[in-house]
Amino acid sequence: MARRAATTPDQLLKHPGGTLPEKLNGEAELDELYRLANNTKGIHAKMRAAHLQHTRQMRAEGSGVVRVIHDTTALGFSG
Secondary structure: OHHHHHHHHHHHHHOOOOOHHHHOOOHHHHHHHHHHHOOOOOHHHHHHHHHHHHHHHHHHHOOOOOOOOOOOOOOOOOO
């Protein structure tokens, strides 16, 4: 799981457009990412907190461009 957490951001940055299956190298990597995202042991929250702290530090130091990557997917379950 740690390997997936370390490698996925680089893969996503290499392919800023498109879907997750297009960005990752096959179904196995996509499944690993989904397992990481659905982890119930608090790993995701810890990773987010560390990333947020690092991003704030970079911004405070004015060390260049800070990219904010987010998902703009909208789901509708109305019918």
